[in-house]
Amino acid sequence: MRQSLLFTKTRKESPKDEVSKNADLLIRAGFIRKEMAGVYTYLPLGLRVLNKIMNIIRDEMDKIGGQELLMTSLQNKETWEKTGRWSDDVIDVWFKTSLLHGGEVGLANTHEEAITDLLTDYVASYKDLPIAAYQFQTKFRNEPRAKSGILRTREFIMKDMYSFSIDEANFREFYEKAADAYANVFNRVGIGEKTYRTFASGGSFSKFSDEFQTECEAGEDIIYIDNESGQAINKEIYTDELLDELKLKKEDMRETKAIEVGNIFPLGTRFSEPLKLVYKDEEGKEVPVYMGSYGIGPGRVMGTIAEVLSDEKGLVWPATVAPYQVHLVRLGDEPQVTEIADEFYDLLTSNGIEVLYDDRDLRPGEKFNDSDLIGVPIRLVVSAKTIAAGEYELVDRQNGKTFGVSESALVDEIKKRC
């Protein structure tokens, strides 16, 4: 993409109405735009990151047998009444609206009811199980506080997967596979080292659930980590009894703030019973399906990366989720410089490398500031000086290290680093 054509621009000033670092950086760099509190547009650069995160999640869900579908935002009142969750007293973040010909409908804040009701059409026998189904679909949550940028919003895409098993043992087997897939996701998007599988409350559904918590000052949660084993516990269930149960010592536990980037949840028969999702076992007896749910918000993951991997100059994207792999920065507009920079742009893109090409007529300082703010992993500078030297400079955005590379080695060198 030629930057001269990109319709967004960076801005120097922080937005006045944002207190979160992720929103500040992402807005200044032109990745997102605030429409109202907790409601953000993903601009072209931001959408590229979001899509890369979603594709990594999709890949991991497919690997454990997840089947992708797309449910609806508009939700039937009747279905939610059967599980007792239609009332605003039970779910306090509902957005509701009405049909023209009468009748209330909800905007999905989650999809347990919808998927359970849907599967009653397809599950009859134990032979139809297990099933794992997932989607990327917008959730609407009427958040009273929405001051954390894209970490907590009123409208966001969620990857939610649901598992359906004949019993708890079969469920547990899948649950552990899902936990591994989640760990893979966080490793692949670059926050694995700071992310802990964390014991958390199972709410009304089960004794425990597991959260994936990324250590970060901007987090809303407090967790305790045992550095040696990597085990972590959410403060809400942090008791002496649990520490004993897990054979952890209080003095080894480190308290830290963290962002919940994902969670996995045993649901048991909480939804299958009221919605009559049952199967016939080998004796022909009807048994309610044993369920689990598994959520990741790709936008929250993106916001977390912005929080934990950025530096004082701006965003720092891991190559796996960066909007582009290379930021080609042309300095000066002499014909020879333009010609060679254009040539490199064609060379790299034709080799399947994603390039943001700063072909704008701006001063070097402005270009470098923009480049640091946007945070593409590798910067390649083309100027009269580098052409004369016959060696081009690659700069690693993460650590600032520079590497001289000849024209002939350019593609290989970049591919090695992506």
Add this chain to the structure above:
Amino acid sequence: MRQSLLFTKTRKESPKDEVSKNADLLIRAGFIRKEMAGVYTYLPLGLRVLNKIMNIIRDEMDKIGGQELLMTSLQNKETWEKTGRWSDDVIDVWFKTSLLHGGEVGLANTHEEAITDLLTDYVASYKDLPIAAYQFQTKFRNEPRAKSGILRTREFIMKDMYSFSIDEANFREFYEKAADAYANVFNRVGIGEKTYRTFASGGSFSKFSDEFQTECEAGEDIIYIDNESGQAINKEIYTDELLDELKLKKEDMRETKAIEVGNIFPLGTRFSEPLKLVYKDEEGKEVPVYMGSYGIGPGRVMGTIAEVLSDEKGLVWPATVAPYQVHLVRLGDEPQVTEIADEFYDLLTSNGIEVLYDDRDLRPGEKFNDSDLIGVPIRLVVSAKTIAAGEYELVDRQNGKTFGVSESALVDEIKKRC
């Protein structure tokens, strides 16, 4: 995908609450599920088709310089009040809801207001134009009638593109490019021959707009086509004066029902003026931006394909949008048959061919009926008989023609046909 693992199943009976052919076929084949009138879930097979249609559209929009973003469903009342379109008397299909801390918000039924307001952040000078930006985002429309399956729904993904030009001449240049891109989309998804660029009313925005209308009995529109030139006119503006203007003769015009699968629309300064999207021209004078909008509903396209390309046995997908390219049907469960069918499944998938593998233990008649209903372009049968013959049967779903092919020629023969 092994069909034994696919969680959806086909059904023999038509759904009782559907009157449209597309919904009947798509529900029976397991592509969609009805959640309420005008609200459908896309099941795994259906989502694959929808994604392929979206990817074709994306490719064509990118080719004409469209930049993809993702705007929000929740809409600011204030922005829509400025254009006079917040009132239910002006837009009669609004869904509205409220924030917990007070204040009404709308669910986007279209995004002209949102994109115009957004671009006020990025457009300052004539040098910033032209811009074309598009998204795939859910629209919510409170339709009073929703009886046409996925042709007209209350919630649907729309590809909406908006163009921003310095003046009408520049706008027209892009508009014709977009019209060509639209024609390419309909050709690529297999309905080009039945789809006509059609003069239609410009509503309150301009004298004319252009609709892309696909000839079909299920259509809600009536158009008149001049077979020789391919020109078409929507009934709503079909007058003797217009025929004269276009040098068309009434006696040459054929009346037909049609589905509006896309439309492109001059907007002029209808939105840029009230929302103050202006640029400074070369003399420094402020001028409102000249806009256009360009819409396709991928779900409606999918429904149209289901309407016009299906036959009495079921769906017939063009290879470009089919959920899978090959339906591998194993007949019998003798070890040798299973072994060779498994082998073919691995062979084809490892060659990048998308295969639905019917590995279920069902009678041949049931399998063939399912296969016809689902409508994958090529069927490959593996049975004791075909193994003995050393020649495998490829069946073309569209015309029923069969081709014998040896194992060694299988991959090449299939790739040639996809």
